[in-house]
Amino acid sequence: MLDEENKQSRKHYKRSGLAYGVLGAIIAVFFITTVFQWKGISINFNTSKPTAQADELKLGETQEAVTQAVNETAQTVVGVSNIKEGPRGLQKAGTGSGVIYKKDGNQAYIVTNHHVVENASQLEVILSDGTKVEAELKGSDPLTDLAVLQIDSEHVEEVAELGSAEDVEVGQTAIAIGNPLGMEFAGSVTKGIVSGLNRNIPVDINGDRQPDWQTEVIQTDAAINPGNSGGALVNLQGEVIGINSMKIAKEKVEGIGFAIPMDVAKPVIKDLENHGSVERPYMGVSLQDVSQVPGSILERKLNLPSAVKQGVIVAGVAQGTPAADANLQKYDVITKIDDKKVTSLMSLRHYLYTEAKAGEQVELTVYRNGEPMKVSLELSSQ
Incomplete structure (x- = not known):
């Protein structure tokens, strides 16, 4: 847990975090036909929202603030292994990331992506110190691509602080923490900016390659690679502002990743934790x-x-x-x-x-x- 000195330091960064803000935003109407790595959906994606191109923070403050934010959040980001029944018995079918957001008595709760845990026979969580624990799926929601897991809290010391999308601005620093390429690069950190807000991404629920829903996301150029799904998108105050979910995977496209805003995620997380599903x-x-x-x-x-x-x-x-x-x-x-x-x-x-x-x-x-x-x-x- 943070000692009193760290708490005071954190308050300082909240007061002085962004020194000069965004120098400018280039407003562009662009039309991209793309393939989403998450679901393999090929569909037209049209938006006219502004996209930020620069982040004008003081170098010294940025480096120190990023380090502080990572130190506060990194232990709350875990690996998630999807284990399925195969021809030779149980075998690892995929890996992703998750964020410990709550500790309650003997139980701790983790938010991740639905597509990370989909059709799993068993789920295993790998904590930041390498400890492996069995996880129970409390609930999962394909529309928002969110899921909640429950684990024994014995080895959990810290939980993430969940922020609010209302405080997120285009151009502010965004830090992605997760486990790209499985656990080979566990706890990897990438830094970029918030490139756009209120993006709407089509979601194919039934596999017919037609959109069934549009989920709201934050756009970022912080690198999000396979295995980062379900990890944390963090601001300079160490608050989780989004759950990393997908990126555009196209030869000529670079630096377009997406995270589910916490204001969208919070009510879904609550329903999944308490009811196992989202009532609609x-x-x-x-x-x-x-x-x-x-x-x-x-x-x-x-x-x-x-x-x-x-x-x-x-x-x-x-x-x-x-x-x-x-x-x-x-x-x-x-x-x-x-x-x-x-x-x-x-x-x-x-x-x-x-x-x-x-x-x-x-x-x-x-x-x-x-x-x-x-x-x-x-x-x-x-």
Whole structure:
């Protein structure tokens, strides 16, 4: 634990951390067709948010502050081994990183990425001193790519201080701590800047190489390599401002990595720790984008007016669900929810998961056999 002198030193850095801030930000609209190393998704990525190109900190202060931040956080960053059942028994299938964020009695809790622990038969955590301990998966969430593990707290001395995305600025120093290439380079530290905020990255949940969700991330040029996933993105005060998640892996692209902001991660972590999953509003339907269906079928099969070019088609209704209770039917086309346009399945999910809550009533605008109608539906949780 930090002694009193270190605590006072840390307060000093919080007061004097960024001396001059960002000299400038270059605003660019860029369009990249890329491949994400995390999921192998090939998809257009479009953004017009500003990207910082320089960080004007005093050299002496930067070096001292970085060292202090690393010293405060490094012991809380661990390795995570995904062990799966194979033809020759249990074998290591992959490795990543994690961050110890809580110690409670005999238990300690670690946040990592969903893709680090996905489909594991067993999980093993390697602490900063090399100690290996068995881990239990408390919960995992594919949409945000977050997971929470539980271990015995016997060997845990320090926990990370989780920061807030509200205090993060483009151009400030960002430090990535993790285990690139497995445990071969355990505890590696790379430094860069926060290159962009409020980026939205498409996520493929079902493996059809189509985006099912867009997760909010921080962009950084601090090197994030295989094995860094689930590690800490840290500011100069030693606070974890993001959980490293992915990077753009493309021959002509360098220095574009992403971390999940702590303001996004904190409520998910809490749900996973306490409930094992994230509760989200649920309708009980399977859906397909109107844009993915040929116009001739829309007109002939659904009798959909030619002017309706966006929305989602109800492909099926599960029994005993809010959709069934509301009498939604197969081939209904949903074009609005609470007067918000539904342009795609992703836009509908975004409204449900960010604007609506379980137990609330929503009003859907639906085309049935070509005729518009209103349907009232009470959301449940899933």
